[in-house]
Amino acid sequence: MRILVTGAAGYIGSHTARMLMDRGHDVFVFDSLTRGHGEAIMRLGLSDRFFPGDLNEPARLDHAFTVARPDAVLHFAAYALVGESVIRPDIYWKNNLVGSLGLLEAMRLGGVKKLVFSSTCATYGIPDQVPMNESLPQSPINPYGQTKLAMEKAIIDYAHAFGTKAISLRYFNAAGASEKGDIGEDHEPESHLIPLAIRAAQGTSKPLTIFGTDYPTPDGTCIRDYIHVNDLAEAHIAALLHLDRQSTGTHDAFNLGTGRGYSVKEIITCCEEITGLKVPHTFGPRRDGDPPALVADPSKAANILGWKAKEGIVSIVRSAWNWHKNYPQGYKTPKA
């Protein structure tokens, strides 16, 4: 299949692009590099299939569609920092919604019918039950989650009106890295626990702050469902296969997690055991809008897509450690 991957210079997109290539697909990349890494595209060997451009630049999108002639689009490109979205809702709505609507239009004009969209558990807001299945109400509590939910709704309307076949994958906490250790997580600023804990242990970033120790959880810290980035990549391939079996004009959504949550303290212990280093940390107050626990019920994805996460927390942290050991400053690490 010819597949256009938006955001493949970023974390999850790059791992998925690699897996697609390993499975024999023709992969093309559309990315503005505003939050991603040209170096990742180089390491994937995709430089000559890379279309630089912003989703808000119709001419560049049009060029990418004309040259790549994709059968399907995997849409990762977005801004994804919850805190930033609260203080800069303007750039989130423009990028994640207006930009993504531009992509939908380019797909419609180019006759591309298959779409897998990177959505998030943040569309649920604060859940009233855990584990979380797809029928829970979606009530996001920050602009980031709102933009993703708005986009899911736009995709549903396009599916009904224009025959798009689409899947929204609602990821929980992506983590881990490629087993080769040459691509991995490198956000600026980084807001995810595992890279922050490992970098604090390595001394390449400040001590970790644990926000809140009085949550109604066994050790008082927040619980999250960490899912290996390669398991997410597998889910995209399962989603594409599923779309092939669908008639036109369909949309479905799936929660992607392991179904098992770990607290912040448990993650710190796991990082210390695997790295053999202490994770220096301090304690801070709860952050606004941090639910005590977010854990997926992944049974719908298992039943319908035939997908199940294979990797557990040890393999996640080991692979992340491998990446951070090889590249302590991420993609900016000077070449040896």
Ligand SMILES: NC(=O)c1ccc[n+]([C@@H]2O[C@H](COP(=O)([O-])OP(=O)(O)OC[C@H]3O[C@@H](n4cnc5c(N)ncnc54)[C@H](O)[C@@H]3O)[C@@H](O)[C@H]2O)c1
């Ligand atoms: N990382 C997670 O834990 C997580 C969880 C839930 C959902 N998601 C979603 O998964 C997707 C990928 O996340 P990630 O962590 O890999 O993010 P990332 O920031 O590492 O990658 C995003 C990529 O998209 C590109 N991009 C952003 N806006 C663009 C635009 N307007 N035009 C072209 N390219 C653009 C960036 O340059 C970057 O390469 C995002 O949509 C995010 O919302 C991520």
